[in-house]
Amino acid sequence: MPNVISADGTIRQDNWTVVARPEDGESLALPNGPCLIPVDLWLAGHEHFAGRDDIGVWFDSHQEPEHLGERANELPVVAVNFPKFSDGRGYSIARLLRERYAYRNELRAIGDVLLDQLQFMKRCGFDAYALRPDKDAAKGQDCLNFFSQSYQAATDTDLPLFRRRAS
Amino acid sequence: MYVYDEHDRQLARERVAQFRDQTRRALNGELEEDEFLPLRLQNGLYVQRLAPMLRICVPYGMLRSEQLRRLARITRDYDKGYAHFTTRTNIQLNWPRLEDVPDILAELADVEMHANQTSGNCIRNTTTDPFSGVQDDEVADPRPYCEIIRQWSTFHPEFAFLPRKFKVAVNASEKTDRAAIQVHDIGLQMVRNDAGDLGFRVHVGGGLGRTPMVGPVIREFLPELDLLTYLEAILRVYNRYGRRDNKFKARIKILVKALTPEGFAEKVEAEWAHIKDSPTRLTPEAVAHFQQYFTEPSYQSLENASDQLAEQRFTNREFDQWVTHNVDQHKKPGYAIVTLSLKKTGVPPGDVSDRQLEQIADLADEYSFGEARATHEQNVVLADVRQDRLFELWEKLRPLGFATANLNTLTDVICCPGGDYCALANAKSIPVAEAIQRRFDDLDYLYDLGKIDLNISGCMNACGHHHVGNIGVLGVDKKGEEFYQISLGGDSHHNARIGKILGPSFAREDMPDVIARLIDVYVEKRTEEETFLDTYQRIGMNPFKERVYA
Known part of the structure; x- marks a missing residue:
């Protein structure tokens, strides 16, 4: 079970499991306990899963948040997969879910989640990070806070530095 | 020029501390090689053929004298006492030690410099015209907008892992384009609309490299305050839809081509409609804040020194040639723009020693309000020199090796470091540049040939911009041997064009002869007022081909 880091750097373990996409011809098998499905x-x-607080979803990096849209708020957890940490599409998916579709519940980064990208993820709206198991979760807090401020607006702030300077 | 405030200083310090931590973790094995790779690249650090290479950012080419002196000291203390000006107006050190890089970055931060995002798949240093603010035909000074783009793109959380590198250039002159904006991922041409409002014409998807392309216009007029939201829309479309399966098809130009410019523009406009009024939209106060850093220096009220200059030029022919080629008109009476040539034969184009960096700093202090500018042609500009001191400056430049009066001629070669230094290169480029410079060592002949851009790249990554050279030279590898392919007709200015390949490639030792034969064709066929490029466009490729392959 991977460590899940929260936006404030605290570490927890939880029992949400990520359900892989079934192979062609196979049907989706739900495990016991809460899970994230494609x-x-x-x-x-939708008619089958709607309203369940133990089922969330995960996006792969090529999938489009537009397809879920404002229905995101029906879900307790939305996860975005980073197949490789250098695949930056998940950052855009996160911002769109938060800023365009006003998603309010947990947004979790899964997959190749490393320490040095945590602050970028936080700034784009992720508030839970399933750190790759070989990485030291205790360093998460430092890495979430390398920078004390930012030049741009993003999900975390409406005040780009140029607006703070002007005020 | 821009001066850091407390926010910039804090971010710069935090960046150094972050990279120090990352380097420590890389050296003790907590970070794997492939995990450290993009982190070090986004701090300018490559691992090259002979040693690491550190690319230091010079935002839109502007340098203060104290920064030049610090760079000189860094090359002495951490390197071999020289540095290289690149075609993106950055400065490279070729021999730093990996474990020293955090200390080098800390030394740079002391003088408001950094190496952020000078490499890696992110938004790189924004470049512009080295004559910004001192020429008389610009729509507005582009540098405040370059700084606005620099700050917006620095550590942008959404765009740190793009499909591929991303380069933005801004041009403000109506007459010419010294920033080659049409061969950038985004090229911004400053314009005024019919109502007199300031804005940008937006080119997207230009670039050199493996698939050279001139960037099409996707928006004729973008109001100035919408600059950042529109850039954010372009980058978001690219981040989401740019190809990631094939490194060679990952640049935005491939996406623009696949969607067509119209299709790409539609996607950008649709995205922009959502975010155009977001907090990222610039405010007039914000623009004014950045403009205050680029006000005029304390010029004296002078007359043009026409009589004095005429007299000096009449009595000294070499000075006259230097003024003709290396001095440009300034918007203020009595002032001139001086370009120091870093293309002295025998010195790799763009290379300077630690001592020369200090000499440039001294000259900037003495003659140009303490500022200097790097150009994408790998020369250095002193932008605010009094005309009545040009002769005195020229006499100082000559023994320093900066007065070669060859700007814009055949021997003002743009040239990448090539196989002598670069791990990517297929062939050496510096010896080819030098052999051609030696062959064309008669300045009078060079002047007679007029303006010719000769650009040399050691591989198809095109750091030497060979596609947009009037004569382009590309190093290729043929069964382990170095050969050189020539293209003709490229142009990096307002009528940007990609050159066409002449034919089969040549051995290195044949290159000066081949160039000489191409030049002979021009000299025989030209009309009185034609440049090399004009003649090529009139007569086409065949006469050149016939001569060279005869």
Whole structure:
């Protein structure tokens, strides 16, 4: 079970499991306990999954948040997969979910989640980070706070530095 | 020029501390090589053929004398006492030690410099015209906007892991383009609309490299305050849809081509509609804040020194040639723009010693309000020199090796470091540049040939901008041997064009002869007022081909 770091740097373990996409011809098998299923399967079986507080979804990096849209708030957890930490599409997915579709619940980074990207993730709206198990979760807090301020507006602030300077 | 405030200083310090921590973790094995790679690249650190290479950012080419002196000291203390000006107006050190890099970055931060995002798949240093603010035909000074883009793109949380590197250039002159904006991922041409409002014409998807392309216009007029929201929309579309499966098809130009410029523009406009009024939209106060750093220096009220200069030029032919080629008109009476040539034959183009960096600093203090500018042609500009002191400055430049009066001629070669230094290169480029410079050592002949851009790259990554050279030279590897392919007709200015390949490639020792034969064709066929490029465009490729392959 991976360590999950919160935006404030605290470490917890929880029992949300990520359900991989079933192979062709196989159907989705839900495990015991809360789980995250591929977002397109949740959308396809919406009438079946709607209203369950133990089922969330995960986006792969090529999937489009537009397809979920404002229905995101029906979900307790939305996760975004980083197949490789250098695949930056997940940052845009996160910002769109938060800023365009006003998603309020937990937004979790999963996959190749390393320490040095945590602050970028936080700034884009992620508030839970399933750190890759070989990395030291105790360093999470430092890495979430390398920088004490930022030049740009993002999900975390409406005040780019040029607006703070002007005030 | 821009001066850091407390916010910039704090961010710079935190960045150094972050990289120190990352370097420590890389050296003790907590960070794997591939995990450290993008972190060090985004701090300017490559691992090269012979040693690490550190690319230091010179934002839009502007340097203060104290920064030049610090760079000189760094090259002495941490390197071999020289540095290289690049075609993106940055400065490279070729021999730093990995474990010293955090200390070098700390020394740079002391003088408001850094190496942020000079490499890696992120938004790189924004470049502009080295004559910004001192020429008389610019729409507005582009540097405040470059600084606005620099700050917006620095540590941008959404765009640190793009499909590929991303370069932005801004041009403000109506007559010419000294920033080659049409071969950038985004090229911004400053314009005024019919109502007189300031804005940008937006080119996207230009670039050199493996698939050279001139960037099409996706928006004719973008109001100035919408600059950042529109850039954010372009970058978001690129971040989401740019190809990540193939490094060679990952630049934004491939996406623009695949979607067509119209299709790409539609996607950007749709995204922009959502964010155009977001807090990222600039305010008039914000623009004014940045403009205050780029006000005029304390010019004296002078007359043009026409009589004095005429007399000096009449009595000294070499000075006359230098004024013709290396001095440009300044918007203020009595002042001139001086370009120091870093293209002296026998010195790799763009290379300077520690001592020379200090000499440039001294000259900047003495003659140009303490500022200097790097150009993408790898020369250095003193932008505010009094005309009545030009002769005195020239006499000082000559023994320092900066007065070669060859700007914009055949021997003002743009040249990458090539196979002598670069791990990516297929072939050496510096010896080719030198052999051509030696062959064309008669200045009178060079002047007679007029303006010719000769650009040399050691591989198809095109750091030497060979595609947009009037004559372009590309190093290629043929079964382990170095050969050189020539292209003709490239142009990096307002009528940007990619050159066409002449034919089969040549051995290195043949290159000066081949160039000489191409030049002979021009000399025979030209009309009185034609440049090399004009003649090529009129007569086409065949006469050149026939001569060279005869």
